[in-house]
Amino acid sequence: MTDRQKKIRNFCIIAHIDHGKSTLADRLIEQTQTVSSRELQEQLLDSMDLERERGITIKLTPVRMYYTHNGEEYELNLIDTPGHVDFTFEVSRSLRACEGAILVVDAAQGVEAQTLANVYLAIDNNLEILPVINKIDLPSARPEIVRQEVEDVVGIDASDSPLVSAKEGINIDQILQQIVEKIPAPSGDENAPLKCLIFDSYYDNYKGAVCLVRVIDGEVKAGTKIKMMASGKTYDCVEVGIFNPKPTPISSLKAGNVGYIAASIKAIAETAPGDTVTDANNPTAQPCEGYKEVQPVVYSGVFPVDGSRYNDLKDALERLKLSDAALFYEPEVSAALGFGFRCGFLGLLHMEIIQERLEREYNLDLITTAPSVTYKVHKTNGEIVTVTNPCNLPPTTETAFIEEPVVSAEIFTPPAYIGSIMELCQDKRGIFEDMQYLDSNRVKMKYQMPLSEIVFDFFDGLKSRSRGYASLDYEISGYSKSDMVKLDILLNGEICDALSLIIHREKATGRGRTLAEKLKEVIPRQLFEIPIQAAIGGKIIARETVKAMRKDVLAKCYGGDVTRKKKLLEKQKEGKKRMRQFGSVEIPSEAFMSILKLDDN
Amino acid sequence: MNNLGIYIHVPFCNGKCYYCDFTSGLYSDDVKREYFIALSKEISAFDFNGYIVDSIYFGGGTPTSVNETYVSEIISLIKSLSNLSKCCEISIECNPESFTRAKAIVYKNSGINRLSFGLQSANDEILKKIGRLHRANDFVNSVKIANDYFDNISADIMLGLPAQTKKDVLDTITLLNDTEVKHISAYGLKIEKGTPLEKSGFVVDEDYTADLYDCAVKLLSQYGYKRYEVSNFAKPDFECKHNIKYWSREEYVGFGVSAHSFYNEKRKANTPNIFEYINGQTTISEEIIKNNSMESLEEYLFLGLRTSKGINLKTLKEVYGYDLLKEKNNEILNLRDFIEIEDNRIFLKDRGFYVMNELIVRLMP
Numbered sequence: 033m034t035d036r037q038k039k040i041r042n043f044c045i046i047a048h049i050d051h052g053k054s055t056l057a058d059r060l061i062e063q064t065q066t067v068s069s070r071e072l073q074e075q076l077l078d079s080m081d082l083e084r085e086r087g088i089t090i091k092l093t094p095v096r097m098y099y100t101h102n103g104e105e106y107e108l109n110l111i112d113t114p115g116h117v118d119f120t121f122e123v124s125r126s127l128r129a130c131e132g133a134i135l136v137v138d139a140a141q142g143v144e145a146q147t148l149a150n151v152y153l154a155i156d157n158n159l160e161i162l163p164v165i166n167k168i169d170l171p172s173a174r175p176e177i178v179r180q181e182v183e184d185v186v187g188i189d190a191s192d193s194p195l196v197s198a199k200e201g202i203n204i205d206q207i208l209q210q211i212v213e214k215i216p217a218p219s220g221d222e223n224a225p226l227k228c229l230i231f232d233s234y235y236d237n238y239k240g241a242v243c244l245v246r247v248i249d250g251e252v253k254a255g256t257k258i259k260m261m262a263s264g265k266t267y268d269c270v271e272v273g274i275f276n277p278k279p280t281p282i283s284s285l286k287a288g289n290v291g292y293i294a295a296s297i298k299a300i301a302e303t304a305p306g307d308t309v310t311d312a313n314n315p316t317a318q319p320c321e322g323y324k325e326v327q328p329v330v331y332s333g334v335f336p337v338d339g340s341r342y343n344d345l346k347d348a349l350e351r352l353k354l355s356d357a358a359l360f361y362e363p364e365v366s367a368a369l370g371f372g373f374r375c376g377f378l379g380l381l382h383m384e385i386i387q388e389r390l391e392r393e394y395n396l397d398l399i400t401t402a403p404s405v406t407y408k409v410h411k412t413n414g415e416i417v418t419v420t421n422p423c424n425l426p427p428t429t430e431t432a433f434i435e436e437p438v439v440s441a442e443i444f445t446p447p448a449y450i451g452s453i454m455e456l457c458q459d460k461r462g463i464f465e466d467m468q469y470l471d472s473n474r475v476k477m478k479y480q481m482p483l484s485e486i487v488f489d490f491f492d493g494l495k496s497r498s499r500g501y502a503s504l505d506y507e508i509s510g511y512s513k514s515d516m517v518k519l520d521i522l523l524n525g526e527i528c529d530a531l532s533l534i535i536h537r538e539k540a541t542g543r544g545r546t547l548a549e550k551l552k553e554v555i556p557r558q559l560f561e562i563p564i565q566a567a568i569g570g571k572i573i574a575r576e577t578v579k580a581m582r583k584d585v586l587a588k589c590y591g592g593d594v595t596r597k598k599k600l601l602e603k604q605k606e607g608k609k610r611m612r613q614f615g616s617v618e619i620p621s622e623a624f625m626s627i628l629k630l631d632d633n
Numbered sequence: 634m635n636n637l638g639i640y641i642h643v644p645f646c647n648g649k650c651y652y653c654d655f656t657s658g659l660y661s662d663d664v665k666r667e668y669f670i671a672l673s674k675e676i677s678a679f680d681f682n683g684y685i686v687d688s689i690y691f692g693g694g695t696p697t698s699v700n701e702t703y704v705s706e707i708i709s710l711i712k713s714l715s716n717l718s719k720c721c722e723i724s725i726e727c728n729p730e731s732f733t734r735a736k737a738i739v740y741k742n743s744g745i746n747r748l749s750f751g752l753q754s755a756n757d758e759i760l761k762k763i764g765r766l767h768r769a770n771d772f773v774n775s776v777k778i779a780n781d782y783f784d785n786i787s788a789d790i791m792l793g794l795p796a797q798t799k800k801d802v803l804d805t806i807t808l809l810n811d812t813e814v815k816h817i818s819a820y821g822l823k824i825e826k827g828t829p830l831e832k833s834g835f836v837v838d839e840d841y842t843a844d845l846y847d848c849a850v851k852l853l854s855q856y857g858y859k860r861y862e863v864s865n866f867a868k869p870d871f872e873c874k875h876n877i878k879y880w881s882r883e884e885y886v887g888f889g890v891s892a893h894s895f896y897n898e899k900r901k902a903n904t905p906n907i908f909e910y911i912n913g914q915t916t917i918s919e920e921i922i923k924n925n926s927m928e929s930l931e932e933y934l935f936l937g938l939r940t941s942k943g944i945n946l947k948t949l950k951e952v953y954g955y956d957l958l959k960e961k962n963n964e965i966l967n968l969r970d971f972i973e974i975e976d977n978r979i980f981l982k983d984r985g986f987y988v989m990n991e992l993i994v995r996l997m998p
Contacts, residue, residue: 558991559968559971559988559991582839582840582988583839583840583842583843583846583988584987584988584990584991585863585986586823586990587821587863587864588818588820588864590655591640591692591891591893592878592879592885592887592892592893592894592895593893594879594893594895594932594936595900595902598931598932598935600990601931601935601990601993604990604991605997616967
């Protein structure tokens with residue numbers, strides 16, 4: 033190891049949402065004077081508006097800081113990690129770029145489910161864990177108990193963990209000292225062939241797709257002919273640099289460094305995270321381990337409310353895809369919703385984020401259909417088809433059986449809510465596996481559960497049954513044979529494709545009834561009576577009727593004032609734009625959304 | 634020479650009805666005097682050149698709540714400034730509780746030839762519930778007096794009032810027919826924000842109001858009142874000329890607080906604030922609507938479809954450039970239960986009148 037390497041520390045921060053990760057990162061940046069406090073925008077690392085608002089981190093942004101310890105200057109690279117289960121894969125990538133992790137635990141709330149999942153990931157990656165007890169300024173803080181909890185639950189020594197308040201800036205220096213003292217310097221040979229791990233990438237309008245890398249071995253600089261080992265594509269490196277925290281070009285990145293590589297790469301898809309960058313003329317023998325292609329888990333139809341904005345939606349998705357390789361989409365045509373896209377997401381949060389970014393950053397109004405998982409349909413002729421859209425479900429006569437994705441779910445909750453959570457899980461077709469008391473206040477429950485049930489309203493149920501205390505972690509564990517049927521909604525006698533669902537037979541009747549009732553509420557009265565029916569395999573199981581409208585008139589034009597009437601008609605005309613014409617029935621776009629969340633009871 | 638209608642707003646009342654959100658109220662005699670001075674100024678400033686005035690309409694508020702000489706002086710002023718058509722219709726809105734023989738005589742002498750009574754209902758319990766100052770009997774007495782001087786008498790009734798039944802509506806219409814009223818306007822009650830009726834929590838049952846409308850239309854037709862607009866019914870030749878101007882986009886000028894005008898391809902609104910008006914700050918908004926513009930087309934469509942004779946498809950195509958039959962071919966087919974096309978006109982069927990907004994929106998370009 034060179035002297036240069038001995039003065040590098042690469043670390044990340046692991047924390048549960050709300051435990052103060054971003055605030056702590058800001059404090060570290062401030063304390064090392066990487067940014068003057070005047071420049072310091074609250075929570076610097078969460079650079080997307082959306083992230084700042086939700087207090088979550090989605091994109092990873094590494095920051096290089098300098099810290100002087102015992103008269104020596106150290107280079108500290110903080111690699112931020114997303115805090116949500118949908119992004120577990122991204123977390124594991126950034127963990128592999130580090131030698132250590134700061135584990136932030138809220139002094140009032142203690143260890144939480146997601147913290148644990150990520151800590152285990154970090155331990156699996158042989159990272160040195162530095163526990164930090166945050167929010168000691170809170171009146172409800174119980175730092176000593178939480179320290180003990182960290183030792184008991186996580187199983188690591190927390191006796192000298194710094195007790196800090198990131199918000200108040202208390203004891204931040206202790207963390208910096210421990211980073212230098214406890215986290216190992218990066219190994220690696222700067223004279224060996226180039227080997228960099230891409231742990232993230234982003235799209236820059238001027239530089240193209242930019243790779244965020246940790247250099248394992250060798251050196252990379254402008255002019256190096258680089259090669260992506262998974263895709264085999266080569267590029268000329270145009271610029272390398274670091275983040276302090278703005279992207280800043282430097283002359284080269286060497287073994288142990290964290291930074292970026294820009295090589296005029298056209299699409300983000302070519303800079304797959306997990307891939308290895310090497311020197312095309314002198315390649316490394318082995319790529320970094322653990323590369324896998326991201327697979328969408330949840331699918332949903334996305335349509336513009338105003339059908340004429342299809343092309344805008346297309347452009348927006350194309351551009352989002354440039355910066356989010358995990359987003360999948362393909363064109364879809366619906367009889368009710370017109371032209372749109374079938375989109376695949378990593379999970380529910382990812383879906384929500386993409387939808388929100390489309391609406392906010394691209395100013396689109398969207399209709400999204402009920403999220404669907406990927407079913408494997410075994411046909412009678414032996415063929416297996418993958419179905420992500422209820423409309424593509426083969427007819428029952430051709431279907432031998434259907435398999436649905438199952439997850440192993442871990443629910444962490446205070447013991448008081450065990451009963452009602454068990455009830456919920458049972459209702460969601462969960463199969464109980466195990467229950468473990470982590471301490472007197474926390475229980476871990478393990479279930480095997482169909483993903484489709486989690487996708488439909490599970491989080492809300494969990495939160496409301498546990499007053500917000502329970503949390504959930506899940507991982508796809510496989511597929512299992514299941515009695516799934518297609519539930520259709522008929523409006524005025526015609527199947528409305530955008531409202532069809534694939535659902536377990538036992539639940540179909542109940543859901544069909546609630547759907548019909550809900551639709552009756554949200555579809556406004558029209559000139560004609562509209563029958564709403566729910567059907568399973570052609571058999572009607574529920575019926576509601578939207579009565580014909582009787583009165584829609586402005587009686588009087590007071591003293592020749594036509595403006596009221598004009599405004600009213602204008603509004604009504606505007607309203608029509610938000611309606612979808614389905615046969616002779618007009619469906620407000622809200623109707624499609626309002627059925628995404630239903631209480632089966 | 635173009636025809637011109639004149640609307641005069643009298644924003645004074647002896648009491649405010651519980652459903653009313655118009656510009657009207659109780660003011661001192663001083664305010665009334667100053668108001669009519671300002672009104673005279675506004676009228677005098679108007680250029681009547683090139684116009685023949687063929688209708689004048691005093692609306693309110695309650696025009697009968699002010700001294701009748703204010704009214705006659707305004708009419709004299711208009712006569713002195715403009716060419717008045719020989720058959721000029723001059724209407725005034727009257728409330729039964731403030732209508733007197735003395736007023737009738739002055740109105741008659743000043744040239745008024747049409748009275749419009751605000752009856753609303755012939756059921757005294759309902760009248761109390763909506764804050765009207767008169768009772769059914771006051772109306773009967775007023776009409777008796779009015780019949781001595783006028784043959785063109787109209788009355789307003791309302792549908793959907795609190796506790797109103799079909800029988801109430803039918804009784805009211807029968808009373809009007811018996812008292813030889815020639816014209817009836819039947820307006821659906823609309824709950825406006827901030828009115829006592831709104832605050833009381835009363836909600837109009839829209840479906841029931843539609844039922845009331847249907848049975849009112851039926852009886853009115855039996856008595857020989859012909860619907861010529863969604864809310865207006867008249868015995869033959871007693872249609873209100875002034876109101877027809879609104880629906881056929883003819884020109885009218887409004888004087889007074891919150892009055893509206895439409896002339897010279899311009900829609901204009903006056904301030905709703907009586908004190909601003911008295912201080913001479915008259916106009917608050919003005920909008921140009923060119924004769925062949927999209928907006929004028931929309932107006933032609935939604936105003937014209939209010940009337941029984943509907944709109945002329947040829948005019949629509951040639952003047953406004955909108956070929957409705959071609960553009961909305963499918964829609965017209967879908968809506969055949971509600972609209973009719975005959976002799977190059979499109980008009981609403983009975984079923985269409987009370988859902989006309991929806992129909993109009995569907996027929997708009």
